[in-house]
Amino acid sequence: MVPIATLHYLVVAAALFVLGVIGVLTRRNVVIILMSIELILNAVNLNLVAFSRMWGNLHGQVFAIFIVVDAAAEAAVGLGILIAFFRNKETINVDEIDLLKW
């Protein structure tokens, strides 16, 4: 069996990234789109940690932690917008969000 190396992690990360992109581009439900963004961020994190292992330093891991922080901020703001939007338009479908004001 091939020893597991950076390449394998890159493949997994690529798969997750593409899944996330598909979710963002095709779904209507804003909640699921936000979740797909989390998938993308996770794929990136996985890459960063794998490269950190490859190079033998910790910069990748530190960046991964920053991305987690960013994901938390993004989720909070995104869901806040979602709630504000749902309160006014009673929908969470992204293709009905077609006005810049309400």
Place this chain on the structure above:
Amino acid sequence: MNILTSYFGSNLPPGNAGNQLWALIYVFIIFAGVAVAVLCMNWIERKALAHFQIRLGPMRVGPHGLLQPFADALKLMLKEDIIPAEADATVFWVAPVIGLLAAFTVYIVIPFGPSQAVTDMNIGILFMLGVSSLGVLGIVTAGWASNSHYPLIGALRSSAQMVSYEVAMGMAIISAIMMTSMNAGGIGTLSMIGIVQAQQQQGIWFIFKFFPLGFIAFAIFAIAMVAETNRAPFDLPEAESELTAGFHTEYSGLRWSLFMLGEYAAMIAVSSIAVTLWLGGWMRPFPNLLNGPAWEFIFSLFPALTFGGLALITFIGTARMPSQSFFRIQRMGLGIFAVLLGFIALLLLLIAVVGHSNDASIAARFREGIDYVYWFIFKVAIFMYLFIWYRATWPRYRFDQLMSVGWKVMLPISLGVLILTAIVGVLIK
């Protein structure tokens, strides 16, 4: 054979020593142990609560209701497992499993002794916090999947409560972790075993460290952990008088018992965190003050004495059973139980004595291990009793009061303690 005995020569938990067989054995021991502990806890809670409330509690199933937990378990297993028609069956099914898994997974890093743990993770306490915070997912999904108002409100209450008390809890934990860096090396640790060893090296339990800072942090944790496990007086999610049964209103049978199992397992887990962080983990009382072989020997008699005491109580109970022939089998059962306890006590006594006389023998290692595990469990048991005591004594908080206690009292205090600990630590260094 080598792999079987290899563990005894190691000073590391099996997980760290790369000893996978023993790690697996430990997992099984701990799972079985926690399950048994939950059964015992069930019986003790009912009995102790009953005696708080001037009644007898279970008396019918087995002598003094000793078999009641087994009867309950059997009943719950045989009970019809209802899934409401409008419920989301998959999520409904998954929710208790999430809670149970989260509650049991944390036991991997709980150190019953310096080598009596499944593994010693570098991020031990972080892992525990993280995994136990997953329990909230089980509750939220259970409440949502039931598709009913009461469970939903219960779930929302519960998750809000757990999330808000986790903050204060985390702050208290951090102040304890900062204390671990007060040793010669100046490097702290997140490892559960490392935390206890830090207390050992510094010669003080963290509850007494920087008095009263350590004590305040401990108190905050002790309060937050009650809220975290949804026990009285913070049992609003399950507030029977308000929300019937909270998030598990719609659950019955085995699935309900999974929730109960998870709740009790979580109680033991958080008590273990408190013991590890502030009460010296596996260390016996006064390891520095009362040291020397004589004290060592005296303290190593405690396990035997405990079991001996239990055996004595059971014997007295046997003697006091009514003498009608109706009770003959119960009497015999209780007598056998007493003999069993006495036998365990004798065995422990033997190990203690032999281990004392010969430091190199395998009995000495056993004695050590038994001591560690005994003191750890003893301290956890105190917390478990406190949980029962709280429940018998206090009324329930209201939701807004709970939240204001969490955010306006506990959080500022824990932040203050954290900052003060840091300042004092730097100054002393």
Place this chain on the structure above:
Amino acid sequence: MNPLLMNPAVNAGSAPVATPFFFYFLAGAAVVSGLFVITRRNAVHSALALIVTLLSVAGLYLMLYAPFVAGVQIIAYAGGIMVLFLFVIMLVDIERVSKERQYNRVWPVGLLAACALLALFVSAIVKGRSLLPDRMVQLPESSNTQQIAAALYGEAGRVGQYTFAFEIASLLLLVAILGAVIMTKKKI
């Protein structure tokens, strides 16, 4: 989670834990549940699938000797962000949404674009695989947390490399909290 997986082999030189089996298991779980995330009708199911993905990825981090990142992943992602997601899903009316059309009108275009991206990744990986070493560097796992702390906060009196960025990140979180509160509250 399998406890054996946590076997961190503190003593360098002991058997490697990054066994192929665990890798394939976790990777498979991550990708399959990732697929569930984007295909489920019901947002709660999606969220649960995402939790499985996140935990699998945390397992992969552990295999990469990044236990602290794994811990942060579990505590912040699975324990924090996902609870937030579930809360919001429960607040909005998903009953109705799950009965509606799930994909937007231009989904073929989106899929095509994603496929193009996939092709790009594949070509990049195929072309660049010779650049990647077969063996991975053994990171000191037991001091991982301390090293990350040193990078974030600095050590021995020196400011760390990422201290400033870390403070900025905390500011970002503060802004996000305020933003979320302001947007969600009906009247302040």
Place this chain on the structure above:
Amino acid sequence: MNDEKTLDPKMIASKPLDPKTIAERVPGTAGSSLTRPNAASSNLDLDAPDKPYLDSNELIINMGPQHPATHGVLRVILKLDGEKVLGTECVIGYLHRGIEKIAENRTYTMFNPYVDRMDYCAAVSNGLGYCEAVEKLMNVEAPPRAQYIRVILTELQRIASHQLWLGTHALDIGAMTPLFYTFRDREEILKIFEKYCGARLTTHAFRIGGCQYEIYPGFEKDVKNFLTFVAPKIDEYETLLTTNRIWLERTKNVGVISGKDAIALGVTGPVLRASGVKWDIRKAVPYANYSKFDFEIPVGSNGDTYDRYLVRMAEMRQSLRIVEQAINGIPEGPIMAKVPKVIKPPVGEIYHSIEAPKGELGFFIVSDGSTQPYRLRVRPPSFVNLQALDLMVRGALVADVVAVIGTFDIVLGEVDR
């Protein structure tokens, strides 16, 4: 407070009526000239279209009829904004047995046991109210000895009822333990009842015209023993709760009702007294020899749940005082007045009310001269007090609803009859 004056004892009229006008006068409540404002009626708009969750955050949930905290089968429809109560609507009648209608088809004697089934937590008090009403209608008076026995048993019943209330109320608020303490001590009262008349719960202790049974030998000793037994127990309850921090937080300023509102809504009993209105029928319109006993009316000031708790605790102590005086001064003599075998009260109507543990328990009896009441109307304290629920819980939290329902001390058997 001059609210006291608005309640004039003379309002409780007892003038015989012309039989012809009886039929016209039958429907409607008697005894009070208070105009009850309609504001208290619920304005829950249950038929309003369901708005999306987030805009309004309104959630309508059913509390009951199968709910552990509604003391039986009360159903409260709660309109919630998150945890905040926007309004309530009580749905009652799940325990309706048509007791008032049954009365019209039973003789006066036969109906006597039925009243025990109304407030089954205070059956003796119900019996006293009914018997005294019929006696008043017939213009007979129970002999003094019977009166004393009645007072003793009724006051014991008041203690028992308050103990039951305390236990369940504390349980609602989450304190499990007081329930068992109160039940332990209530048991002693029930034992006395059992020894006296053979029944513990639905005692049917009194008869029209007096008492059926002479007190059993050792009754006085039992009662005196009980008095010395229970006084420290009441202190025990108070140690458990009165200064308990959580108890204070849960009850202080919860379910506040002002004296004016309470009078306007017809609230009586401890709930009224906790709002600062000194109104106790035992003092205001003394019946059954109560004028001979020396006791005080405990009054609260804030009208919140904590005051109601204190008032009831004080009432238990006052009841002990009354029982002590009565048991020491119990006269010799007959226990039954001269009452015909077949009870045929003269034509007329009567309203007689007593201070039941829960409030003013009134019986309005219209007699057409036959052996059966033409119409019997009960003014149940729980039912009337329940009106104030909406006022008291509006703007409070769900947990407060439970506390407030508990503080009313309602018994659904009495609400629904």
